Amino acid sequence: xxxxxxxxxxxxxxxxxxxxxxxxxxxxxxxxxxxxxxxxxxxxxxxxxxxxxxxxxxxxxxxxxxxxxxxxxxxxxxxxxxxxxxxxxxxxxxxxxxxxxxxxxxxxxxxxxxxxxxxxxxxxxxxxxxxxxxxxxxxxxxxxxxxxxxxxxxxxxxxxxxxxxxxxxxxxxxxxxxxxxxxxxxxxxxxxxxxxxxxxxxxxxxxxxxxxxxxxxxxxxxxxxxxxxxxxxxxxxxxxxxxxxxxxxxxxxxxxxxxxxxxxxxxxxxxxxxxxxxxxxxxxxxxxxxxxxxxxxxxxxxxxxxxxxxxxxxxxxxxxxxxxxxxxxxxxxxxxxxxxxxxxxxxxxxxxxxxxxxxxxx
Ligand code: PHE
Numbered sequence: 001x002x003x004x005x006x007x008x009x010x011x012x013x014x015x016x017x018x019x020x021x022x023x024x025x026x027x028x029x030x031x032x033x034x035x036x037x038x039x040x041x042x043x044x045x046x047x048x049x050x051x052x053x054x055x056x057x058x059x060x061x062x063x064x065x066x067x068x069x070x071x072x073x074x075x076x077x078x079x080x081x082x083x084x085x086x087x088x089x090x091x092x093x094x095x096x097x098x099x100x101x102x103x104x105x106x107x108x109x110x111x112x113x114x115x116x117x118x119x120x121x122x123x124x125x126x127x128x129x130x131x132x133x134x135x136x137x138x139x140x141x142x143x144x145x146x147x148x149x150x151x152x153x154x155x156x157x158x159x160x161x162x163x164x165x166x167x168x169x170x171x172x173x174x175x176x177x178x179x180x181x182x183x184x185x186x187x188x189x190x191x192x193x194x195x196x197x198x199x200x201x202x203x204x205x206x207x208x209x210x211x212x213x214x215x216x217x218x219x220x221x222x223x224x225x226x227x228x229x230x231x232x233x234x235x236x237x238x239x240x241x242x243x244x245x246x247x248x249x250x251x252x253x254x255x256x257x258x259x260x261x262x263x264x265x266x267x268x269x270x271x272x273x274x275x276x277x278x279x280x281x282x283x284x285x286x287x288x289x290x291x292x293x294x295x296x297x298x299x300x301x302x303x304x305x306x307x308x309x310x311x312x313x314x315x316x317x318x319x320x321x322x323x324x325x326x327x328x329x330x331x332x333x334x335x336x337x338x339x340x341x342x343x344x345x346x347x348x349x350x351x352x353x354x355x356x357x358x359x360x361x362x
Pocket of ligand 1 (some may be wrong): 174175176177216253258286287288309310311312
């Protein structure tokens with residue numbers, strides 16, 4: 001090989017080794033074999049070579065061209081592989097990396113409280129019942145022994161709805177007690193049911209909302225007496241508030257649909273808000289033995305069957321348990337409030353333990 005070809009070959013090979021990416025590689029290719037590349041120029045100049053030397057020179061140029069093409073091809077393969085490796089390393093996803101959970105939603109304290117109530121009464125053998133928010137006035141009042149002229153109809157600041165159903169006026173239910181009537185009308189005793197849901201009264205201040213939630217309980221059986229009512233309510237309250245020694249007091253009262261009727265108080269400290277100690281009493285629910293007239297209104301013979309019922313405000317017991325001071329933010333959908341008082345969906349139940357003063361566990 002003549003000197004100029006040896007030089008071209010050596011320079012091209014070392015430039016190729018120095019090229020570390022496809023751009024550098026292409027520059028080497030163009031410099032040697034491109035339209036104006038050094039080897040291309042030499043091939044073009046072959047015509048000017050003396051005829052006796054032309055054949056050998058032409059063969060040498062073609063060999064060099066073939067060699068350079070092969071080397072370029074091989075180097076290109078190396079650079080392609082390296083580029084792919086670099087890209088794979090760069091785009092690598094470590095699938096063994098655990099996710100970083102950033103929980104956004106939380107369980108509303110009302111929902112959470114309803115789950116806890118259902119769990120406690122469920123363990124006592126109570127099932128869940130439901131009824132409509134829009135009731136007729138017979139279910140909401142009449143069946144429950146609250147006749148048309150009865151002051152309780154005013155007491156409850158009823159929202160009346162336009163229209164009627166079967167000749168009866170429509171109301172937004174003022175309590176969950178109409179579900180007692182619905183349950184007795186649709187099921188044969190014995191009955192053990194609770195009902196939780198929305199209730200409505202035209203009342204709005206720091207401790208009253210026109211929409212709030214109640215939990216109703218109903219047990220009907222052949223020999224049910226006041227002792228069953230007391231045991232059930234005391235067990236529920238101590239379990240719900242997580243205070244085994246929570247003082248519970250039954251105070252004689254009046255509801256048209258129960259006889260006798262009792263308001264239920266729990267012991268607390270009015271100054272500190274601490275539950276279970278302090279010598280003050282806080283009213284927490286209404287209860288009583290189902291009035292014989294209510295049983296009869298709902299197709300159950302009061303000579304064979306007796307029962308007890310109770311009703312409580314869910315916001316109220318949630319506020320006491322969770323230390324929430326104001327009722328109104330329950331319905332504001334304020335993310336800061338929800339973040340503070342809301343619950344993680346996976347939070348363990350806070351029952352049966354001294355957690356009464358705990359806040360929300362988001
Ligand atoms: N319905 C009553 C109320 O809303 C509560 C209650 C229910 C009382 C069942 C006695 C029995 O205040």
